[in-house]
Amino acid sequence: MFGSKQKNNSTAEATSRLEDFDYLNPKSIYLDSACQSLRPKSVCAALQEYYTKYNACGGRVKYDWGQKVDEAIDEARGAVLRLLHLSSKDYVTSFTLNTTYGINLLLQQLPQGFYKRVITSDIEHNSVFLPTMTLATRLGVERIVLSRTPTGELTYSSDQLEKAIVVVNSTSNIDGRKLSSIKELVRDAHERGGIVIIDAAQTMAHNHEMLIGCAADAICFSAHKMYAPSLGVIVCRKSLLRSLDYQIVGGGMVSNVTENNFKLASEDPASQLEPGLQAFGEIIAFSQALKWLDEIRPFGEDRSKYINSLGNELFEGLKSLPDVNVINAGPTSVVSLYSSKMDAHRLAIFLSSGGIMARSGYFCCHYYLREKLNLPPLLRFSIGLNNTHQDITTTINTVEKLMRSA
Amino acid sequence: MFCIAAFIVLVIISIFSARYRRLAKKAWGCVARRLTFRPCDTKFKDELKSRLLAHVALKKPQFVKAASIGIEVGSFVIVALTVWSLYVVFKSGLNLYVYGTCNPANAASCSLGAEACSIETAKPSFVTSIKELKLHSWLANEFSGLGETIAAVPTRMQDWRAEDYLPANATYEQTYSNTKPTALDIFDPGCQYCRQLYRNQLQANFASKYNVSYIAYPIANPKTGDGYKFRNSMIITRYLEAMKIKPLIKAKTPADWQILNRIFTKADSDGTSYQQKINIVLNGDETQTLLQKWMHEMGYADDDTSAIRTLAFSDRVSNVIENNRKIVEHKVKTVKIPTLIFNGQRHGGVVDIQDLK
Numbered sequence: 145m146f147g148s149k150q151k152n153n154s155t156a157e158a159t160s161r162l163e164d165f166d167y168l169n170p171k172s173i174y175l176d177s178a179c180q181s182l183r184p185k186s187v188c189a190a191l192q193e194y195y196t197k198y199n200a201c202g203g204r205v206k207y208d209w210g211q212k213v214d215e216a217i218d219e220a221r222g223a224v225l226r227l228l229h230l231s232s233k234d235y236v237t238s239f240t241l242n243t244t245y246g247i248n249l250l251l252q253q254l255p256q257g258f259y260k261r262v263i264t265s266d267i268e269h270n271s272v273f274l275p276t277m278t279l280a281t282r283l284g285v286e287r288i289v290l291s292r293t294p295t296g297e298l299t300y301s302s303d304q305l306e307k308a309i310v311v312v313n314s315t316s317n318i319d320g321r322k323l324s325s326i327k328e329l330v331r332d333a334h335e336r337g338g339i340v341i342i343d344a345a346q347t348m349a350h351n352h353e354m355l356i357g358c359a360a361d362a363i364c365f366s367a368h369k370m371y372a373p374s375l376g377v378i379v380c381r382k383s384l385l386r387s388l389d390y391q392i393v394g395g396g397m398v399s400n401v402t403e404n405n406f407k408l409a410s411e412d413p414a415s416q417l418e419p420g421l422q423a424f425g426e427i428i429a430f431s432q433a434l435k436w437l438d439e440i441r442p443f444g445e446d447r448s449k450y451i452n453s454l455g456n457e458l459f460e461g462l463k464s465l466p467d468v469n470v471i472n473a474g475p476t477s478v479v480s481l482y483s484s485k486m487d488a489h490r491l492a493i494f495l496s497s498g499g500i501m502a503r504s505g506y507f508c509c510h511y512y513l514r515e516k517l518n519l520p521p522l523l524r525f526s527i528g529l530n531n532t533h534q535d536i537t538t539t540i541n542t543v544e545k546l547m548r549s550a
Numbered sequence: 551m552f553c554i555a556a557f558i559v560l561v562i563i564s565i566f567s568a569r570y571r572r573l574a575k576k577a578w579g580c581v582a583r584r585l586t587f588r589p590c591d592t593k594f595k596d597e598l599k600s601r602l603l604a605h606v607a608l609k610k611p612q613f614v615k616a617a618s619i620g621i622e623v624g625s626f627v628i629v630a631l632t633v634w635s636l637y638v639v640f641k642s643g644l645n646l647y648v649y650g651t652c653n654p655a656n657a658a659s660c661s662l663g664a665e666a667c668s669i670e671t672a673k674p675s676f677v678t679s680i681k682e683l684k685l686h687s688w689l690a691n692e693f694s695g696l697g698e699t700i701a702a703v704p705t706r707m708q709d710w711r712a713e714d715y716l717p718a719n720a721t722y723e724q725t726y727s728n729t730k731p732t733a734l735d736i737f738d739p740g741c742q743y744c745r746q747l748y749r750n751q752l753q754a755n756f757a758s759k760y761n762v763s764y765i766a767y768p769i770a771n772p773k774t775g776d777g778y779k780f781r782n783s784m785i786i787t788r789y790l791e792a793m794k795i796k797p798l799i800k801a802k803t804p805a806d807w808q809i810l811n812r813i814f815t816k817a818d819s820d821g822t823s824y825q826q827k828i829n830i831v832l833n834g835d836e837t838q839t840l841l842q843k844w845m846h847e848m849g850y851a852d853d854d855t856s857a858i859r860t861l862a863f864s865d866r867v868s869n870v871i872e873n874n875r876k877i878v879e880h881k882v883k884t885v886k887i888p889t890l891i892f893n894g895q896r897h898g899g900v901v902d903i904q905d906l907k
Contacts (some may be wrong), residue, residue: 487596487600489593489596489597489600490596490600490603493597493600493601493604494600494603494604494607494608496604497601497604497605497607497608498604498608542608545608545611546607546608546611547611548611548612549603549606549607549611549612549613549614549615550614
């Protein structure tokens with residue numbers, strides 16, 4: 145239904161969007177991809193195809209539509225593992241609502257009596273920061289909030305990782321800083337009997353390579369930040385799954401039920417985090433989004449390089465503006481700022497009036513931004529593959545113009 | 551102030567468009583906080599203000615500060631006007647209830663009340679007060695007027711008995727009967743609505759059910775040369791009071807009532823009603839000549855006419871008129887002429903024939 149061939153010439157690059165996003169109003173500049181990326185036409189088509197051609201339940205059915213759904217879901221699970229170079233012998237892919245829900249599903253079902261502490265970092269999204277609080281309370285263990293360096297590394301001592309549950313992001317949603325020492329962290333935690341759960345919501349769309357070979361116990365992320373429909377994804381080590389004390393249970397995850405007991409479907413471990421009916425259409429469209437991400441070469445460029453070039457341009461442009469304080473240490477696809485002369489919410493409204501969509505506030509990082517750094521609300525621009533160099537230029541020029549009104 | 555102004559504007563817009571009702575609800579939350587002396591919801595205020603300023607910011611960023619000040623000033627004006635409007639509505643409603651007119655100072659200007667002639671007041675207008683830098687005295691007048699209205703609320707609910715307000719030397723349109731209740735008509739001989747009420751009474755045969763008496767009350771008007779709203783009303787009133795003192799012997803209808811009947815119901819040979827002629831055409835001397843001619847026709851001897859003329863301008867009649875004025879202004883406290891007291895109520899303005907029957 146929608147074509148997915150890309151234009152590949154420099155003239156088009158200057159002013160045009162990728163064909164996959166040509167349904168957008170040319171004057172609309174969407175810069176909130178850290179919250180939710182836009183969907184390319186092929187993803188929309190896949191979702192529509194499911195709803196119009198084989199709109200059935202999956203889950204061990206015998207009719208064609210259902211079996212087609214099951215195949216597509218299995219394909220999606222496999223595609224995620226392939227993307228992260230993980231073996232299906234050790235890991236499974238489960239689907240849920242979003243990253244927050246995925247992290248909660250794991251943390252709130254970790255068993256009592258084994259772990260000594262919960263460790264997280266100061267720049268976490270509330271999806272990590274809050275569940276680690278309730279987890280520590282439930283397990284009756286201490287909770288340690290560690291600092292992250294301006295470049296993203298977690299500052300810790302090996303002793304702190306002793307039988308620790310470490311829950312951290314691999315990329316910050318505030319300024320895009322990365323946990324580049326992720327492999328070392330996982331290795332150190334494992335050596336001390338700890339586990340590491342990664343919030344990879346901001347990583348998977350453009351920097352999933354950094355997670356390859358990290359051997360984390362679980363990686364949670366959101367398909368809707370990867371050009372797919374709204375969906376949460378949990379990639380989990382089977383050994384961790386087996387250790388969970390299942391509290392959230394129901395249809396689709398058991399092999400047998402007696403009057404007072406049930407047996408989980410051990411042959412389908414992925415289902416153990418998937419109680420109830422799944423968002424089949426969204427999972428299938430996510431599979432298409434993974435294919436699209438694999439194939440896309442915006443204007444002939446590597447997608448990560450393209451995003452980085454836009455991020456660099458945005459970072460340098462905003463940083464050069466007077467009265468604008470960019471809080472990023474360096475260029476990333478997520479750039480946050482504030483101005484002492486104009487409230488971020490007002491700036492966001494003014495930008496919106498000019499067709500530029502950016503997020504303002506604390507981006508669910510209240511502790512770090514408001515409590516720790518005592519910063520005012522911020523304005524955040526987050527880039528996606530729907531954006532062009534012209535979008536970035538227009539945005540910088542508009543911010544500059546608006547700052548004159550302050 | 552901005553939140554309150556926004557609430558006012560949004561509520562009005564919401565009447566016509568459901569799209570703004572959600573915002574109006576938000577604004578109400580803000581207003582409720584202000585009313586309970588808590589800080590306003592700054593998020594809502596800032597967001598709405600920013601949305602208003604957004605277009606200016608994009609097109610002429612240098613004017614944003616000026617526009618922002620303009621919004622604050624505009625908000626203050628909107629709130630001030632709304633508060634004042636609510637005050638006026640409340641005050642007008644109260645006046646309508648108490649006096650039968652929303653504007654006691656100019657009863658004729660209020661279309662909600664019965665038709666009547668106003669008893670004008672000499673209070674300066676708002677514009678005049680501003681020009682003379684006497685805003686404080688205008689405010690004092692405004693609120694003392696409200697105070698008077700509030701103080702007069704009990705009069706609206708009292709049982710009105712015409713007998714309590716009858717003047718000295720009261721005369722009745724028909725022979726007084728103990729079996730009939732009394733009604734009192736307070737009028738100005740020059741007022742067209744008094745003429746209308748008198749004619750309604752005739753058509754309703756009101757005098758057959760009530761002992762109808764009257765107080766002639768020339769409405770004062772400080773702005774005119776002679777000090778009265780209708781230029782010959784005081785002369786006629788003087789003659790009416792003089793005729794009460796020197797009645798027409800053996801007359802079936804008292805002479806003063808006969809004069810009133812002619813003024814209110816008869817017309818000159820050219821078709822002009824006598825009331826209109828007296829108000830517009832005749833001067834004081836000509837009015838007296840007309841009255842004396844009528845008295846002669848009614849049966850007064852020349853000596854009696856001469857005596858009544860002298861009596862009309864005597865201190866005795868002046869005192870009677872002054873006493874009558876006090877009854878109207880201080881006891882009845884009406885602001886509308888005519889006023890008819892009957893059936894336990896005080897009716898300001900023209901009363902319908904049906905209500906008189």
